[in-house]
Amino acid sequence: MKDNKIPSPLVSLLPVFVLILLLFVTIRTFGSDALSGGSQVCLLVATAVCVLTGMAGFRRPWKDFELAITNNIAGVSTALIILLIIGALSGAWMVSGVVPTLIYYGIQVIHPHFFLVSTCIICAVVSVMTGSSWTTIATIGIALMGIGKAQGFSEGWIAGAIISGAYFGDKVSPLSDTTILASSVTDTPLFTHIRYLMITTVPSLVITLIIFTIAGLSHEATDTGHIAEYTRILSDKFHISWWLMIVPVVTAILIARKVPSIITLFASTALATIFALIFQPGLLCEIAGQEAGGVAALFKGGMGMLYGGTQLETGHAEINELISTRGMAGMMNTIWLIICAMCFGGAMTAGGMLGSITSVFVRFTKKRIGMVSSTVASGLFLNLATADQYISIILTGNMFKDIYSANGYESKLLSRTTEDSVTVTSPLIPWNTCGMTQATILSVPTIVYLPYAFFNIISPLMSITIAILGYKIKKKAEQPACHNDDRS
Secondary structure, three states: OHHHOOOOOOOHHHHHHHHHHHHHHHHHHHHHHHHHHHHHHHHHHHHHHHHHHHHHHHHHHHHHHHHHHHHHHHHHHHHHHHHHHHHHHHHHHOOOOOHHHHHHHHHHHHHHHHHHHHHHHHHHHHHHHHHHHHHHHHHHHHHHHHHHHHHHHHHHHHHHHHHHHHHHHHHOOOOOOOHHHHHHHHOOHHHHHHHHHHHHHHHHHHHHHHHHHHHHOOOOOOOOOHHHHHHHHHHOOOOOHHHHHHHHHHHHHHHHOOOOHHHHHHHHHHHHHHHHHOOHHHHHHHHHOOOOOOHHHHHHHHHHHHHHHHHOOOOHHHHHHHHHHOOHHHHHHHHHHHHHHHHHHHHHHHHOOOHHHHHHOOOOOHHHHHHHHHHHHHHHHHHHHHHHHHHHHHHHHHHHHHHHHHHOHHHHHHHHHHHHHHOOOOOOOOOOOOHHHHHHHOOOHHHHHHHHHHHHHHHHHHOOOOHHOOOOOHHHHOOOOOOOOOOO
C-alpha cells in the first residue's frame, strides 16, 4: 500500500543533512552560545522537515509521530531529573568546600607529569564501582578538572582523560545500565558479555593510558609558586577541612550499596548543603548578597547555591572561573536540547527513515569483517540520528540479532560490538544526551574535548581490528557440544 511505503535511504537522509547544515551554520555563528537556543531550533527544524516529508510524501499519520516523540521524551525523563539534581549537587559540593578541599590536597599529591594518566585511572576505578559515567564526572571529575587547571593543563586534555576513564567503567561495570541493556537486548549473559568485552576494551584502555602518560611527561610542570598561590587562595576563601571528605565517602557508600542514582545524588546534595551551613556560612551570606548572617541570609544563600549560578570573588580570575557554579538553572539549556533531540529521534523513527537508513548497513553483513564494521557504523549513525545511547543500543541489537544468528555467530559478538560503537561514542556527539551532559557538567564544549577522548575514539576502531584478526571470534558450529562457561 502507498500509505505504508518506506522512504528511500536518500530521502531519509534529508532531515539529517538539514540538521548537520543548520548546526554547522549555527555553531559558526554563535560559537559556544549555540547551546543557548540555536542548536535547539536546528533540531526542531530538522524534526519539522522529517514530519512534513513523512506526512506529505508517504502518508504517515501525525499520531504516529506524536506517539514516537512522546515515548522518546518519556524514556529520558529520569535522565532529566538526574541532570537537575547534578546541577544542585555541583553547586553544593563547590560552595560547601568539598571540591575545593579535593583540589587543595590533590594538586599537592598528584604530580603534574602523571596527572592525566592518574585522572583516567581514578575515573575508571570510580566508574567501575558506580556503574555510572555521569555520576563519576559530576563528582570526582569536577575536582580533577580543577586540579588539572591548577597544574597548567588545557581543559581539552583534562576533560578527555576524565571522559576516557569514566566511559571505561560505564562500558564494563556490571552495575552499568548500558552494559546490562546491551547484554539483555542481545540475549547474552551479563558476565559473558563483560568477559568478551575485555578483549577489545583492555587494549583500548592500555593505548589510552600510554598516550596520556607520554602527554603528561611532555607537559611543562607549573612552577610550585603557582600551585602555592592556588592553595593559598582556596584556603583563604574556603574553610578547608578533612571533615568535608565525609560527603564523598558517604556518597561512595551509597553507590556501593547500589542505592538508586537519584536517591544517591539527592542524599549527597542534601549532606553537602548541611556541611555548607556548618563550614561556609560566610559564603552563603555572600551568595545571598548580605554581609550580616542570620537564618534568612543562610536560607537565601543555600537556595541560590542549589538552583542558581554562583560567582564567588577571590581576586584571581582563573580561580573565580574554577569555583563558579551553574546550579539547577545551568542545566536548563541542556534539558531543553535533550527534549528537542528526542523529538528529532522520534520523528525519524516514526517516519520509517531511521529503519531505511540502517538497512543500508545490513547489506554489508555477509562476512565477519563487514558484519562487525556495519554494526559499528550503524551504532555510530544511530547515536547521531537518535541523540540517545539507550535508543541506539536497543535499535542496533534488535536490527542485527537475527543477522548474527543466521551467520552462525554468537550473540556476545553483537553485544560487544554494540557497546564498542554506541556507549563510548555517545559523549563525542554534541547533540547526543551524553555529549550535551558532559560538556555542561565540565564546562568544556564537546568539540574541544573530542580529540583527547582517546578511549572513546579507539574502542570502535579496536572492535573492527579484532574482527579483522578474528581473535576469539568463533561460529557456533565451531563450539564444543558441551560448553558451560557462559552460564554466569
